Amino acid sequence: MATDTSVAERRTLRTAFSTKDMDGLRRRRALLGYVFLSPSIVGISIFTAIPIVVALLLSLFEWNLITDPEFVGLANYERLVSDARTLTTFLNTAIFVALAVGLQLGIALMLALGLQRAMPGWLRVGLRAAYVFPLLTSAASISIVLTYTFNESFGIANYYLGLVGIDPVPWLNSSPYALFAVVLTFVWHQLGFTFLIILGGVASMPRDVLDAADVDGAAGWRRLVHITIPLVSPSLLVAAVMSFINAMQVFDQPYVMTRGGPGDSTRTVVMGIYDAAFRNLELGYGAAISVVLFVLILLVTALQFRLSTRWVFYQ
């Protein structure tokens, strides 16, 4: 019926306007569309597309900000694949991402599911706010506070460990502990965002499916794996992609807390870019690393979406 009306309206319009008028109308509508799109086009061009192109071009040059840039072709990329320190930053970042994304998704899922349990309204609101609060603070501020917290000699973390008889842990002065401390700081800061995404998914789980699972006696681990996670999987995918991209670009926490140390054990790719471009004034080399990082993020994100067909269930 609606279709018939629509066809009738179109016929009426055709009789009312000539083809020329229709073309003019379409042009005006198209133009209006571009006008609406133009802020986004301009914004993306200035802040995304142009910098990407500039970084690509810059990666082919040697430039120290002071003297004129010199074209060096692919020399910066050749250097990158043979630079042990830069390769270490990629390895560190991979370990960091695996730990940070895994912890974020796991903890956020647990917290979101925990909030579904019966509890007073004020407690639910209070917990929800508490989980998100760290996100409202700057990463640098949190990192400074946690640097003091993790101080080996005077930090509160070792103070409490000492109360239960555990020797001081060199949180920031030993390679494995330092990476772990930085990951914890990152996860604590970013958790709120992942939590919110997953909470949305958990809250929209269909009641009838959960009730049916209850009737069938599904509980505990089996219920989590076979019912809950599949139902929340679309939200988990979004959270996984966002967390991955965020973690790949981590800078503030290791920079403030360890400066990438001890040695290079917490030096991430973005710290490597910063050091190359702005400390050593090798802008071309820094740009080459950033291009490789960009391509890596692009490929892994595409792979995440590709693989999602195997584990994400859309209702």
Added chain:
Amino acid sequence: MDQSRHRKGWKALLALVALLALVAAACADDDADTAEDEQEEEATEEAVDDDDGEADGEAAADGEVEGTLRIALFTDEDSISDPRVESFNEVYPDVAVEFLPISAVDWEDYFTAVLAEVAAGNTPDLVAVATEGTQLFAAEGLGHPLDEFVERDAEELEDYFDDVHPALVEAMMYEGSLYQFPDDWNAANMYLNTSLLEEAGLEMPDADWTKDDFEDYARAIAEETDADFGYGWTNRLWGSWMPWIFANDGNLFTEERAPGGEWLWERFYAEDPAAEGRGGGWRWEEPTANSPEVVEALEYVVELRDEGLTPAVEIGGGELLEGFFASEQMGMTPAGGFWAGGLAGAGMEPGDFDVQLWPEWESQRHQFGTAGFVMTDDSENKEAAWAWIKHTIQREVMELRPEHQANVTTPVRRSMVNDERYADTGPANWETFYATLDDHPETAPIPAPPIANPMTEAFVRWTQLAVSGAETPQEAMDGLQAELEEILEAHGDQY
């Protein structure tokens, strides 16, 4: 029909992009025109300078300097209230002074931020630069030598040079030219918490105390008092474990003096024996990071750490150490005059702490750092920049500097380092500051060649590996040596 619509859509999009490109091109043309105009104006000004430099100097002295002066400062303050501006504007009313406050963890971060400003085309006229960056700015052509200005206005500068130790001036020279007038300086002396000394039954040590005496003090404070540690230091270039390297007669690089500089020494320091043998600035050419002296110094601080006499070594500017020292959790630490105001701000009374020379090991050679304004080579208002430098090094104007009023650094003028200055903040033994230069003429600036930024990053990183136990001191210094050689090879000739 659809294809036609798409084509039209693409045409519209292309038109939009073309429009944007035209706007951008128009802006670029405007910029280019402006740049050309500015270049022409600059060339004209330079020609005038060349023809009649003396007259310009007189004009400057008459207060005819004008324009805007942008000054980059290393500060945590967002807005700077500096009484020197008012004083400056009384003499130069037509110069507007704008500060560019830059917050950073340490000097190398600050230099990075300044270089980013330069790259963005916002080069300040003056940049506050410490020893860590003097040669970086000079060697890369970012700084402008002050020789012509100094020679032109020599008479006005005599009072300054009479009052400032030549070692501080020499530290601001590069290849025979003077790039900065030191405004403040700090040598790494030893600060001692006198309350903890008293608790441990110790007296303030004498100026000729030794490394063994120091160790006894550290052990007594850690064992006989409530303090957790006898001594502490932070991982950076100035301070850190560098004083032990110097006292062990070592350095990260070979040291020699560049030729030149006679024009300055003969004009201003002809009668001063402390100026004898000085040259045109320091050259740090060949890395010596794994020399026995340096390795031994690192082994020593690692031993102190292993014995529990020092806390875990952190990276940074030293705020954490200041807190530990002020709260009587740590007895001794390397610091300069800048700590007097800091400790007073942390609630310590003048009698709660004191300062002494660094203990003698192979020698009692100290290290120091100094700072002043670099006039940028790209500055379009060099006369105003010079006027600021010349004005702010006057004794009465230097007294106005907020950092000197708060005692958070040491004035370069000997006459300003006096009892009155330290009466409210301490230390009682303030004479130590200038005695570091007077009694130990071998005292020298921290090594800060043009490659100071990557050098410092490498130095801190390899130090971290040694103090964390991941590498032995010898392994860490071998690693640092190899990396410094690579940095030098990539950089090319520094001098």
